[in-house]
Amino acid sequence: MVVARFEGWSKQGVFRSFSDMTGDERLLQIVKGQLEKEPCSIQWGVQASSHSYLSLLRRCIDKKDLVTGKQVQTHMIQTGFKPSLYLANTLLLMYVKCGTLVEARKVFDQLCKRDMFTWTTMLAGYSSNGEFLETFNLYEQMLSQGVTLDRIIYTRVVNACTSLRSLEKGKKVHANIIRSRIRSDTILDNALIDMYAKCGSIKHACQVFDNMAERNVVTWNVMIAGLAQHKCGKEAFELFLQMQREGMMPDKVTLLSILNASASPEGLEQGKLVHSYIIQAGHELSDTHVNNALVSMYAKCGSVESARQVFDQMPNRNVVSWNAMIGGYAAHGQCEEAFGIFNQMHHQGVKPDIITFLNIVKSCCSPKALEQGKWVHAEIMKAGFEFDVRIQTALVRMYSKCGSIEDAWQVFNRMRTRNVISWTAMIEGYVEHGLYEEALGVFRQMQQEPVKPDRILFTCIVNACTSPVALEQGKQVHAYITSCGFESDVHVGPVLITMYAQCGSIKEARQVFDKLRNRNVVAWTAMISAYAEHDLHDEAFQVFHQMQQELVEPNRVTYISILNACTSPASLKQGMQVHAQITDAGFGSDVNLRNALITMYMKCGSISAARHVFDDMQSRDVVSWNAIIGGYAQHGYGEDALNLYRQMKGEGLVDEGHQHFSSMDQDYKVMPTLDHYCCMVDLLGRTACLQEAEDFIQRMPFEPDASIWSPLLGACHRYGKVEVVEHVADWTLKLDSQDAAVYVLLSNMYAAAGMWENVEKVRYLMKDRGVKKGGGCSWIRTENKSHEFVAEDREIDTLLNK
Structure with a gap:
């Protein structure tokens, strides 16, 4: 029995007398009265039972009334009340629900005895309030004390590992799940897939997915999103199709994930297929989020025109829609188009946000866009975003790329706060303008600030030390990089190698290379290039062979670097071996590699x-x-060099011809006729673009006839392309097997190539098919009259048989 003594109770706001209240209400008033130290003159007997305290605490939980909840706990302490475990758990839950985890943990730690509800409540409090490390630590405490864990607890802990991005912790939890032989369910498996995908192990995510007995739409969505995150667009699309084959219909989240997975140049075709599915499913015309994802996907795939078509057809747009379209144009350097959308957005009364301004600033990336960039800067100031660090950093980059490094410095100098990205942008701007001393000055200034440098900043500043006179400065930068622990970084190391090589210190470049613990293809390539540039060809090949022995696959740049080490007839054999490797690696059609091979x-x-x-x-x-022209000239083949020069100019005319041909339909809505196609084939043939001419014929919207193939045959004869003329002749003779000119042209080409057996075959074929060449004729004009001389067919046969 708890007795409360009151001097009087007349506080305004009490609507009924104390005697009319229930026991719980009396306790509530007594709790508040005691804590507020109100005067008492009347004694009221109130039974403070567990039930009363529970009622009060539940009321506090429902209303999230932390103040009263604390008063209840204080009342229990002052009156010496010993709560049951059930009541203590309710008190713990009250603090958790009110978000006061420090007080909740005090209650938790003071409990001599805990049940499953105690542990679960405290764990849920940590995970729900974003205290993921504390969640994991409490989970380990539960394991150490032998608490039996269920699927709900494991799911919360797995999600905590996901948020911590800790693959190591996630693997430990998964191992415990397996050891505990707990029956997994879809929710827990989905959490494991998400954890592995977000923590960097898509392989383990796939294993969990493949072993699942049952999957729901969330399972497919999580797996597709994980593949998208790891740039596995093709695999994500296959899963999207498999999902439908297994009778699971994609939802909005699926569509957003698969569109994200398709958002790269190589994913354009599958993105189009997804778009077709969306139209059939009825999403396109109604869902703004899906339409925004379509715009973003097409833009990132490089098809800005398709992105614009989707954008223009959207019935409803939000600021994200406008940002996606502006960002798409900006990413492709289409400044005018980006500004057109930006102005349209303004006219329609849509208020730009930070992302809008970041995108439109990004679109100003050349000197001709400087004035537009300054106008955007003024608009940013009007909108009140001038001192946002992201905006200011973007402005520094914009002014640098637009050629006004002075304006870039003014923005940078006015920044109230600077992060490592801001410093990097300013240093990068000076380096791009060749102002290496200024870049080093900013770097020294940064060293006086509490800024933690990263690999990108170090990469930029090292590029400011790339000449023999900058060697000492380069060494100082190198020393600072070493003190920050980045010397062995796989991104910084190769840049240091290149820096020392360009400064003329190949020995120190090799020392950096030898210290790298993990060498990627970039590091190997940097060392090979360094040796090749210093004419140390044997050393370059030694590194190249060592790289292959360590099973590091060369890339295009590696092959170009090693080809630069083949500079004399003595290294021809090595160059031919590298050529064979390039072909085997599938790089045979790469233009830059072929240039290096030439x-x-x-x-x-x-x-x-x-x-x-x-x-x-x-x-x-x-x-x-x-x-090729320079090579012929250096070897004394001047006439060949001149002929190639003329051919090069001719190919320039081909580009112009293509433009005129395309503009007929696109600009003037005039459909090209057969004569127009003949002209294009003739143009391509005259400039030795024989394969392109054949491909052009194959793409014609109507069946080609002999008039199309004839100019290509003539071009093949002119350039001596026997293998091409055989293929073209085959097409021509299918149209007209009696065309004697084709047989004669083939015979002449075989004869010029010394392929006499083939000449006999053509002659035999003509006789077998009864093909006769018409008599040749000549004209002579005398006394204003023309005289024609015709050779008989038998004379032609005699000539052919000689």
Whole structure:
């Protein structure tokens, strides 16, 4: 029995007398009265039972009334009340529900005895309030004290590991789940898949997925999202199809995940298929989120036109829609289009947010966009975002790329706070403008600030020390990098190697290379390139072979670097071996590699091999032409060099011809006729683009006839392409097997190539098919009259049989 003494109870707001209250209500008033130290003159006997305290605490839980809850606990302490475990758990739950984890933990730690509800409540409190490390620590305490864990607890702990991005902790929890032989369920398995995917092990996520007895739509969504996160777009799409085959219909989350998985240039075709599915499912016209994902997907796939089509057809747009479209144009350097959307957004009364301004600032990336960039800067100031560190950093980059490094410095200098990204942007701007001393000055200033540098910043500043006169500065930067623990970083190490090589210190470049604990392909390539640039060709090949022995796959840049080490006839054999490796690796069609091969063969004296590589190229750039023309000129083949120069100019006309041909339909809505196609084939043939001409014919919207193939046959004869003329002749003779000109052209080409057996075969085929060449004729004009001389067929046969 607890007796409360009152001097008087007349506080305003009490609507009934104390005697009319229930026991719980009396206790509540007494609790508040005692804590507020109100005067008492009347004695009221109130039975403070567990039931009364429970009622009060439950009321506090429902209303999240932390103040009263604390008063109840204080009343229990002051009156010496010893709560039961059930009451103590309710008190613990009250603190957890009110978000006061410190007080909750005090209650938890003071309990001599705990049951499953105690542990679960405390664990749930930590996980629900984002205290994930404390969640995991409490889980380990439960294990150490032999508490039996259920699926709900394991799910919470797995989710905590996900939030901590701790693969190691997640694996430990999974191992305990397996050892405990607890029957897993879909919710726990889904949590494990999500944990493995987000913690970096998509392999383990797939294993959990494959072993699941039952899957729901969340399972598929989590797995597809995980594959998307790991850039496994093809696998995600296969899962999307499998999901439907197994009778599970995708929901909105599935569609958003698969569109994200398709958001890369190589995912465009599957993105289009997903778009078709969305249209069939009826999502496109109604769901803004799905439409936004479509716009973003097409933009990231490089198809900005498709993104714009989706955007224009959207019935409802939010700021995310506008940001996606502006960001798509910005990412592809289409400044004017980005500004067009930005202005349209303004006219429609949509208020830009920080992302809008970040995207539109990004679109200003060349000197001609400087004025637009300044206008955007003014708009940012009007919107009140001027001092946002992200915006200011973007402005520093914008002014640098637009050529105004002074404006970039002014923005940087006015920044109230700077993070490592801000410092990197300013240093990068100075380096891009060749202002290396200024870049080093900013770097020294940064060292006086409490800024933790990262690998990107170090990469930028090392690039400011790339000449022999900057060697000492480079060593100082290197020393600072070492003190920060980045010397062995796989990203910083290769840049240091390149820096020392460009400063002329190949010995120190090798020392950096030898200290790298984990060498990736970039590090190996940097060392090979360093040796090649210093004409240490044997050393370059030694590193190249060592790289392959350690099972590191060379990339395109590696092959280009090692080809630069083949500079004389003595290294021709090595160059040919590298050429074979390039082909085996599937890089044979890469333009940059083929350019390097042409240069290598020319330096090694094999002009025929260089020409073969050149002629076999599907597409060429100016470097290709420079390499082959320069090679011929250096070897004294001036006429060949001039002929190639003329051919190069002709291919320029081909590009112009393509533009005019395309504009007929696109700009003037005039459908090209057969004559137009004939002109294009003739243009391609005259400039030796024989394969392109054949492909062009195959893509025609109507069946080709002999008039199309004839100019290509003539071009094949002109350039001596026997293997091509055979293929084209086959197509032509299918249309007209009696076309004698084709047989004669084939015979002449075989004869010019010394393929006499083939000449006999053509002649036999003509006789077998009864093909006769019409008589040749000549004209002579005398006394204003033309005289025609016709050779008889038998005379032609005699000539052919000679």
